[in-house]
Amino acid sequence: MSSAGTLDILSETQALVSDKLQVVSYKWASRNFSVSSNDAKRMLQELVEQHGSDLKVVYVLSGWLKKSPPAYHITLTTALKLSEVKNEFEDNCSIQIYSVQECIPKDPVTLWNYELVQAEELFDQPATEENCLRDNRFCGVSNSFVKRNATGPSPIVAPPQTKNIGTITSSKSSTAPTTPVIQHQLHGKVQQPSPLTGVSTAALSSTVKRETSNSEAKDQDGKSSADEGQATSVPGYKKNAQAEKSSSATGSLSNLWNRASAKAKPSPPAETMAPNLTDTADAQIHAHEATGATGSDDEASDINYKRSSNGGSRKRRVVIDFSDEENDEDAVNLASPDPPKRKSSQDSDHRITDSDVQKSKVNLATHKEDQQKIKVEEKTEKEPSPSSKEDQTVRDKSKSSGISLSVKTPSLIPEDGANQMCKVNEASSNSPKRRKVLKTRIDDRGREVTEVVWEGEEVQNINTDERSTIIDASTKRPPAVKKSPALPSNAPSNPVGKAGSKKTGKTAGAKDPKQGNILSFFKKV
Amino acid sequence: MLELRLVQGSLLKKVLESIKDLVNDANFDCSATGFSLQAMDSSHVALVALLLRSEGFEHYRCDRNISMGMNLGNMSKMLKCAGNDDIITIKADDGSDTVTFMFESPNQDKIADFEMKLMDIDSEHLGIPEAEYQAIVRMPSAEFARICKDLSSIGDTVVISVTKEGVKFSTQGDIGTANIVCRQNTTVDKPEEATVIEMQQPVSLTFALRYMNSFTKATPLSNTVTISLSTELPVVVEYKIAEMGYIRFYLAPKIEEDDEETKPQV
16 A cells, blocks of 8 residues: 555545544445555554544454453453453453544444445445455455355345344453354354454454354355355345344434334334435445445446435434525534545535435425414524524533534434534534534424534535425325414424324324314414 | 432323323423423324422432423333332433333332333423313212213213203213213212312313223322313313322313204303
8 A cells, every 4th residue: 555545545534533423443444445454454553643632542452361261352442441451361462443433432333333334335236246345355364165156146144133232342251142153154254263363253243252163164164165155245244234233223312213203104214224324325335436446337326326315215314494595604614624535425425414404495485384473483593593603502502411412423323412512623624615514403302403414505406406395295294284383493394294194194084073173272382 | 310209100100001092102391390291192182281290209300301202102011010019210311312210119129220212202382271160070080980981882972061950971872872960969978079060150062082081091090080161172181190290181172063952051
């Protein structure tokens, strides 16, 4: 790897971590930048040396434990606990950087979620497509018996029942029951008991495993040659399935909101997960394309289609923006410019959020009738657009604890206030053309919600505009409901659809026309 | 930070049982004054208002007002895991997306923690004005439940008419009609068995029995029920929760255009 290339990658990674608040693990970096995982680790090391103070580092320690009987152990730890954890190991343990991130995620799933999305994308590419996962390019372990069968059917693997959520520190004993499964998944990669392979296997399965004996591995090799090249892809798929399960099992706020909406409104199930995943996935695809690893035209169009539909379904992420265009001009700019290489991915991000913003505007329009009544509320909403005011709200936020400040990031976990603050501050260095704008609103639960959204040129909006109109039409409340100005102006547009479908969904048709409505007696407050 | 310790845990169980069929999802609002809920049923015909005052809790800590969106079915599932004698503690951290129910057995030898995910619910909070009702009937809650149950086997709607003589519940259906009159009766041994009618003017209103029956699920909460009627207002069916607050059900009346009998006999 040339030093110039490294520099590029370094600055790009830096941008990813600090602006996109992404967790960059060495595996992710390795696949994304098409470098070997050792190079990726070195690169991260370099990054930490340069920007160590701004970044939080998760280390991976591997080696033999001091306790007897000696067990090979791989664990992830934060910098704070590094020395502590290191004491548990024999002297010659290896300490490498697993990932760098803006802040240590509350939910360890985040650590490998990006990898998972990336792996998923790589495996989702057409079977004929070569990529670093398919041809096992960067893996230190290979199995000469396993040949890739590019034209063969893609393997269908039932999701394993193990719950191997990547924990920051996973101990051997706790994962012991699951190890057989993992060994089976990874049979091709466990032959050498060197620490390095240990790391890669552990990373692949996101759990800790004992070295298997050569004989066992060979046994399975025989088997695996039967299913040809699929063997290599199996772990990835399994991992995906697993991760999907585990990440959907985490109680992230977005998840819950998703559940809430899915309940009342059946149309877009798993909204939150999907957009989040695909959001980053798109970014990664583009990054991948940019690095020249893949990219036929067919595929590109495929991706484009996918992306736009994702953008459309992201109802949960709608940001209510009652300010109109002029106000937007005043809004605070938040992000530093992305490095040129990431332009494509930024683009995808940008489009998605654009559609959101657009949608909220369209949505606003549909509420025109209601607006007479809610004007007062709306006025208060409009106010915070000038930058000084925005800043004020941000500052206020830091003072009062427990205000949910949801920064629009692909991150799946709710962060605590402190983390969010650091993000917002970080984000406040700025970009000229497309910029992130901080939007603050009071949501319907009375909490202050601040979201960072992308603000962009009109051109981008045009194609999403149409779509969002359609969506809006589908989520529009039925006329019968309209007479009740049910929604406060600042409620996210999604509940609109929810309320509507709720009402029509219930046996409203069978309802007695003589039955009075409670809303005709009590006014909303 | 929110921490509410309710020694009489069964009370919360009963509350949930009484409202979970009427309302699917609702926001519980916690403030310094107490733990409250206001929610409409999905068809916007009935409204339930619950208040559990802070004084009723053994320990009540609510640092800032929070609103917790819960699926009442799920909450009820969790509360069903609590024993009737258990002490229930509701806990939530600021900014958290979960609420924790802790159940302690009376002799403290079993402690269970249930964490439930919260939901984001667009609450449609209604302002309920204080009103003078034309007629207020207080009667044994079991009696009222029995009446509603009986009448619902005959018809779909109940006409509640309050006159000086008493309160008349009547219905008609395909198989016939039914009238149940309860007279004012204050000369009973126990005050909770009394039927008390305070009437400014006679009133008669029609309601869907389906909702009335669903309100009577709150019967275990209180020995008496108070029914407040006014021609221009929804009926209020109130169950007092001892030393804690109340649960009130509001039901919009059915609009009777040409039925002379149901018009208030002024």
